[in-house]
Amino acid sequence: NAGVTQTPKFRVLKTGQSMTLLCAQDMNHEYMYWYRQDPGMGLRLIHYSVGEGTTAKGEVPDGYNVSRLKKQNFLLGLESAAPSQTSVYFCASTNGRVGGYTFGSGTRLTVV
Amino acid sequence: QQQVKQSPQSLIVQKGGISIINCAYENTAFDYFPWYQQFPGKGPALLIAIRPDVSEKKEGRFTISFNKSAKQFSLHIMDSQPGDSATYFCAASRLISSGSARQLTFGSGTQLTVLP
Numbered sequence: 001n002a003g004v005t006q007t008p009k010f011r012v013l014k015t016g017q018s019m020t021l022l023c024a025q026d027m028n029h030e031y032m033y034w035y036r037q038d039p040g041m042g043l044r045l046i047h048y049s050v051g052e053g054t055t056a057k058g059e060v061p062d063g064y065n066v067s068r069l070k071k072q073n074f075l076l077g078l079e080s081a082a083p084s085q086t087s088v089y090f091c092a093s094t095n096g097r098v099g100g101y102t103f104g105s106g107t108r109l110t111v112v
Numbered sequence: 113q114q115q116v117k118q119s120p121q122s123l124i125v126q127k128g129g130i131s132i133i134n135c136a137y138e139n140t141a142f143d144y145f146p147w148y149q150q151f152p153g154k155g156p157a158l159l160i161a162i163r164p165d166v167s168e169k170k171e172g173r174f175t176i177s178f179n180k181s182a183k184q185f186s187l188h189i190m191d192s193q194p195g196d197s198a199t200y201f202c203a204a205s206r207l208i209s210s211g212s213a214r215q216l217t218f219g220s221g222t223q224l225t226v227l228p
Contacts, residue, residue: 004155031213040121042201042218043156050213058215090155096212103155 006104013081013111021076023091031094032074036087081111118219131189133222135202142204150199192226
């Protein structure tokens with residue numbers, strides 16, 4: 001099935017460790033987004049990309065980096081994980097049409 | 113700064129009842145208002161959406177009511193079913209300065225439980 005695939009689904013990190021979350025979409029969408037979901041706060045935009053080779057900061061970008069080397073992939077990196085980054089991370093993509101967001105199933109990250 | 117405020121945080125409704133979730137926004141740059149439904153362990157999925165030039169939109173048992181002057185909108189679920197039990201997010205969309213990308217700003221979510 002076409003869609004957005006996130007890996008890994010679960011991860012536990014120690015404070016200070018680094019990791020990369022991978023998002024892959026097979027819908028040829030131009031725009032890709034990374035959100036984090038925390039209880040009582042909805043989803044907040046971390047970074048986004050408007051096309052291959054482009055990235056931009058969202059609402060809560062501190063502590064994260066992203067790369068979009070290929071159109072179908074959008075990577076989210078944590079260089080030095082902190083407990084405040086414990087969250088569920090969602091990737092989404094869209095072809096730019098209003099409302100046409102497709103979300104992945106999420107990555108649950110715990111930083112201890 | 114929460115640009116989209118959603119209430120209630122949780123809602124329990126009997127089967128067959130009406131579920132109502134309310135949202136309010138502040139930024140007049142928002143020009144599209146979707147609702148998302150999320151089941152445990154899944155990503156949000158678009159349920160229904162409305163533009164501000166329309167006061168109401170209905171799709172099956174789901175209706176959005178929109179009040180542009182009050183900057184409020186709400187989701188009504190008629191004849192609520194146990195299968196509707198999920199978390200519902202309102203959102204507001206606006207163009208981001210770079211290109212034609214759009215930013216979705218989400219409400220804090222409502223956990224709906226429909227009792228059988």
